[in-house]
Amino acid sequence: MQKTLTIGMFQSGGVRGSWKIPGRESEPNFTDLDYWITLARKCEAAGVDFLFFADSYGYPTMDGAVIPGAITHNVNFTNIDPQVILSALAAHTEKLGLVTTVSTQVEQPAVVARQYRTLDHLSKGRVGWNIVTGSAQAGSALLFGEPLMAHDDRYRKADDHVELSLKFWEGCWEPDALQRSSITQTWADPNKVHEIHHRGPFFASDGILPTPPGPQVTPTLFQAGASAPGRALAAKYAEAVFLAAESKALAEQIADIRGLAEENGRGRDAVKCLIAGTFRVADSYDAAAAQHRAQIEAISLDQAATHYAYYTGIDLMSLDLDRPIPESAAAGDNGRTNIERFLGPDAPTVRQILEEFRANGVMGKPFLGSPEEIVDQAQAMIEATDADGFLVQPEPDGNHDQFFARVLPEMRRRGLIKDELAGNTLREHFFGVGCTQLPDTHPGAAFRAHNVLV
Template identity: 45%
Template sequence: MTKPLTLAIFQSMMPGGTAYGSWRHPENTAPDYLDVDHWVSLGKKLDAAGFDFLFFADAYGSPDTDDRFFDIRIKDAGIGAADPLVVVSAIAAATSKLGIVVTASTTTEKPQSLTRRYATLDHLTKGRIGWNIVTGSGQAASARLFGEAMIPHDERYLIAEDHIQLSLKLWEQSWDDGAILLDRAAGVYADPSKIHDIHHDGPYFKADGFLTVPPSPQRTPLLLQAGTSGPGRDFAAKYAEAVFLAGGDAKHVAANIADIRERAERYGRPADSIKFLVGVGFITAPTTEEAQAKRGEMLSFSTVESAAAFYATLTGIDLLALDRTKPLGDVKTEQGQSGVERFSGADGVPPATVGEILEDYRRNGVNGSIFVGDPSTVADQIEEFIELTGADGFAIQPYLVPGTYDDFIELLIPELRSRGLMREQPEGSTLREHLFGEGRKRLPREHAGAQLQTPVS
């Protein structure tokens, strides 16, 4: 049965964007990432078109100047990243429906400060904020910047578990519903009996006190996650309300989705309690020939060296130093295991050679799939992919900003709506309602955080 897709826009607050080298295109405004008008204009466009949310990828750190890819990254606008949380309020003030999701790491951010910022933003956005939970992206560079030893991959998920437990307590337990009285005549702003200290004595974080921000429209922001290593899938099954997956072979994507859904059920959550969004690029034009010409232009900017540099940033693995005719083999990395497992071969898909990984990254970027053609052709590709994978929607990776989105809005959205694949506007007023339906503003009762909730008044 046809159902509307969840559609997110994939962005990062940096000059290079998500398609290698495309910043050089004269119509690409991605290098304007430090201009607030750039983000306000983009937010208005996406809001008017009816997209569910704007997603910001983010990471701390930069490679060492002795890194073999340093010069490539600098020349190809792969370095220079600002803090996307700073622009959320500006985008929110200029929009009325568009959700905004920002990445933050449980390794670099303390729960006490992170929960305060996201609760504040949930108020300022009127419930349209989401947190993409990562344990560390570009972890080697981040650790170097903070002057810390790099934490092993699996231990980062133990930290994340402790982090989210404390975060949920702060959001869900600090204030009872109805605590704010705002009784000017009696001189009572809030009921002291409805504000509570929380106590947390975890292996990595400790806290005694309460979140100073009163309950926001969602209380807990929409929770998203992107890792697909073993620990990542288990963390997603327990806590995530939406999961980002790299594209690529539909069988592999389908297996990841099925595995996480099964794990979620073991945690007592319905299989459909998580929305799965696949990272995909869209290149469309009035005719397939024109779309293919745009695809060719996109690839003319992309090099194997840039692809290798980005892969090394994510995983710590230098593909250019390896035999391109052979698979990676049984490689383990403490930096980004999902980027390795994506090509390791499983679910009837053979392992990719190093050369194939390089070409995949050069052609498709981190998100892994590109749909190319006229609107009808692309819509057919979408329907086939959704049918094969069981995914719920897409995180749309741009080639040009805003050109990719203009084409999507003008050409593809009418086709999607005619097929029942996109709503006129997102449901409800909050981001959680956009994904799960009007009236579902707070964490559902099956979620691990539900036992922490105060009663809804």
């Protein structure tokens, strides 16, 4: 049976690449609200499920200092706050899901809970939280004046953070607590608004989230991170997960997440697995491949190394280019996903890693060709991996216009995507009309106000 695919559009909340093109340096861009409103309206008109903003406080560092090339080439040096952007986009869209990243490493649960509950109200239930421990941890630690935390400890902290956030969302307010009664002069029934008592390894609370529930109660939960702890976190809490790798690795990661979700009592289909895909469309495969080669040639190995350092903290240019990453360099506490993908018995050389990052970055190989060829490739990837859809990466100038104009119509013609979005909330887009709140099988359901909260 053919799957109906979920489609999200990726943005980073930062400046797009058009500034590098002579004559286009001053085009409206990342600090111009109209730029984002126009993009969101295009996404909504195209009928995609959601617009996603990645985010991070980090930046590429080496030996406790910023890498100058990261500033020169803009590796995460223009980001603005995506949550502020989303509050504006909510007013200019009606159906489009709006998703952003917030790190469990630097934000407090009560702050995150109130921010997303506010956005859930403002968007009428269309907001999602991408749960991450944060990328470029060394830069983030410098910014916040904190020591760098070990990778697995960051995921223990993330688990504690999400648990407390769920307690705030699900446990503070009973469904009928808010009364707004002028007759009894009662805003809310104090017997139905509850304190949360939480003592975890990283966070504690004896308080109440004072913001009443929005349409979803808990925002739709996403996760990005393909390391073993990341997959475990996704299988426990996420409703959708972002993954980027080649077909064989993707299939293994997705099978692992589905199996872990089943072990957690959630069912194998509780988590939508979305492939981060790059689509380069032209009139033919050869034309698209030539465009891709030209993009690769515009990126130096030094630039590729700076991007790799952003995700991992490893300076590939300081290593032997003709040998794999040595075990000593691979044992750090920065992000693991882009280290582990290049380890193992068939590990590539450092030079090969640089060439791979130069060509594809953190993504797998792009889909290249005419619309028909690209959709053939995308369908084959879905069948080979058991994925549920795509998180579509921007085109070279930062927009998605070619994907909207040429790829989506071919997907729709084949019945691969929805003719219209289900329901009005983001969770309904994923799981069907009426599925506005977490299902009873989700661990967050155990924290609902009629249960004992500890």
